[in-house]
Amino acid sequence: MSNILRRIEIPIFLTIVATLLQVIPYYVDIPIINDTANTVNLWVLLVVAWATFIGPLSLMQVHGKTVQKRSKGWYFSVVVLVFTVVMSIAGLPIAEIGLGTKNAVYTWLFTYGQTPLSGTMYGIIAFFITSAAYRSFRAKNIEATIVLVAGLAMVMYNAPIFTATWPGFRTIGQWIYDIPNMATNRAVTIGAALGAIALAVRTLMGIERGYLRGGSD
């Protein structure tokens, strides 16, 4: 039994059915398939939502091990575990006992913990960029010089101190944005569309298995 369930064909089959169900009604006008597709789409959202505990559980698995083994820095893992559990429980949607997104602990941790932490975490890159710009942004050859000149032009384009001094900075930056940047990104957009279509074809042919790898084998 378990050998049959284990077969990779099952998830591949599920993927193909799920894909076709969404695509076909967009081009072929059969109301019943369209309604089914819409309902299944809503149903899938439930399956997505129920997966929500995977994050906390894997985190607890990884950090639980660290605590158990008393590995280096295990007390930081305790911190991780405590905040994961508190945040997960405080936000459970049981308004009857005062939990949920309006819960005081939940909103407090979000406003005064999550907000400053994540804003700062990503903001810290400003420093690394500055030091990298100083160290690595060199006009070594023609290509590097183009990146350098275009990059500096854009930096000036975004800073009012430059554009107020000489509006030309704005014009130059605008040109880089509208012409070479547009051309690059249009090609990238077209390429991404082609990539998505090719991925879909490989999936429908049952040969794209990247997302099914992983786990323990």
Add this chain to the structure above:
Amino acid sequence: MAILIANRIFGLVCLLAIMIAVAYFIRRAQGGKVPKVRRIPGIDAIDEAIGRAVEMGRPVIASHGIANLRDSTTGPQTIAGLSVLSYVAKKCAEVSTRLIVPVRQPEVWPIAADVVETAYKMAGKGEEFQQSDIVFLSTEQFGFSSNYIGLLMREKPGANIMIGAYWAESMQLAETGNRVGAMQISGTAQTSQIPFFLISTDYCLIGEEIYAAGAYLTNEAPLIASLAGQDFGRILAIILGILGSLLTTALTVAGNPLLTVMSW
């Protein structure tokens, strides 16, 4: 004029044409007729970097990005990164150089380990494979990057190869690699990160080049064939665009009243 007016049929025809082209090339490849792929210059750079690490007696670090395998745009990048990893592992096994692989996603770890171990076994050096050199660092983005930075500083690799999906950490890693004197090959399809790889690594694979590199190195027929199908789409896009633009210009010069329909 039909080309210039957007409607569903035009899209459907394009979609079907591209899908059929991809499917056709894949079928043909399965029958043994695999299209030729251009050798990406970055691949020579990988050989050079490994050679340099050997000369210096330093290890090689190779990473496949920080994305998982599931996401539709970043998953394929991880797969491309793993394909390059298998090539790097093969080269390292041949010259008996230590290879370290930092991993962020728990689900990718077993695959990375498997890829490297297989490459070592294929080179007849299965006993040299060290599982502890496939290091799981942290699931947290910056936890991963700070550990990776630590790894670079301690091991001082001769080569640092980063191919896959990267986000904000791209520059931290590339900058540190630069500082410890590693020859660096990078590549990502995350457009916003390409500039940082471009300026701070020795060779950067741009965007879709990483897929071509992956397909080229693993020689997996369906992947190469699917590239050929995409190339068909590219040519289609270019021809339509050029013809359309010439037509627009001709009509304008002729003062054709139809143009009001498609005015800016």
Add this chain to the structure above:
Amino acid sequence: MSSFFDKFENIDRRWIYLLSWIFVLFPLIFPLGLPVPINKESQAWFKAINDIPNGSVIVFSPMFGTSGMPELFPMTLATMHQLWSKNVKIIVVSFWAEGPLVFQQLLNQMNPTAAPYNKVYGVDWIDLGYIPGSEPAMRAFGEDMKKAVAKDYKENKNLSEFPIMQNINKASDVSLVISIETGTPGLTEWLRQWQEPFRTPIIVGCIGVSAPGMAPFLQSGQLGALLPGLTSSAEYELLLNRKGLAIAGVDAVSMSHVLVVILVVLGNVGYFVNRGKKK
């Protein structure tokens, strides 16, 4: 001279970090009041919102979390200010988990029921919270809003109980989507799930990092207007005559960018001086 550059080349990066702190904190503590020229992006954004006809239905989507707040929150505040000052119906919905919590922080700072807005919840606007599932969720919401969202976020009541939702069922009932976003899901998903099937116009406010990628959609007209980053937010605040955090921060933007320019130029001068010496 060259020894100066030698030393400078190998300077401890922490000195550069310190310079960054100084160049940002100084103009914040002592505002320089540098002039801010108004450019076409912010004008287009102002106009796009100003031109919405009375009584239209707008979907406003905070597609960002706490990490995007420093750059996007000022424009979110300003845009909501302009929207609430008009007579339009606003549906707030997010496909980023943190979206509703970010919007809650907006409500802590501005009160739509009070003057000058005097808007009634459930009649003039409604907060539908977050729908998990990314692109399929956006599709579901476009197909049938009442099925995709059972209850509102603020009062936890059925959607049919609110007057605003009486005649609004799907994307085709919406005349404009305003998406303030940091990445995926974002514009491309809106285009695929809303604009293509339902022809809904879209305008986007985004972080600077995403701005270059928006160019092809702006040029093709798929994207109606784009407000990229903090500098444009500041210009927009000026247009609204409602100075906020963006205008307060724009001096620091200028100074930090000056620092970057100086460092890059110095780095290159050093590079060429040293290279010349080696030759």
Add this chain to the structure above:
Amino acid sequence: MELMALLGVYSAVFFTLAIYTILYRENPWYRFAESVFLGLAVGYQVALDMKYVRDQWAGQWSSSSIMMVGYVLAILISLLWYFRFTKQYFYLYRWPLAIIVGTGIGAALRTVIFAQFTTQIIAQAKLNLWVPTDLMKTFNNIMLFIMVPCVVLYFWFTGSYRDSGPMKIIDKVARYTMMAGFGAGFGYTILTRYSMFIGRAQYLLGITPNPPEAVPAFIIFALIMLATMIGYDLMQRNKKPST
């Protein structure tokens, strides 16, 4: 200001500065803040997802028995996610994954051809290469007319025509175009990263509408953290000669 809010401001300042200490060196302040971040970031989503499934039940899914069966089925399929944590049956988690991946690919495939392919080509086809009244526009349109196909062709990988002579020129044009494009990316990234830093700095400095109570907290915590880190460094330096 009430106590909890004041405490909140102090924690927000503490966390902000604790993250910034990494700029000086790796240290326990940073590790602590990082751990809290990790815990919170994973925990908050549970609330929103669970609110969604509860609301959905109260909405359409409890309206008829067929819908109820569908809802229960969703729960049963979702249980398979958690087999990931078992050694023996982990592969069952691929089933819900397959359904979700398929639905996602399907949703994208419906319209990707319009949104990212044909519309872009139509925009390209509308380029007018001769605008007598506006020479700049003529020039720009011609540039786009050349640059876009070149960059698209740069990513052409298969077939033997790829290595022909004219392609070398196209590759060059494409690379120069992209370098300028990536320069633009660099410039805008600087704006975003500094905006984030500025946003946090505005909080630390209590600039309205941020709470002014942040300023004393900023000074206190900054002094404590700097003192501990620099103090530790000095201690280490003094210790060295003796060892």
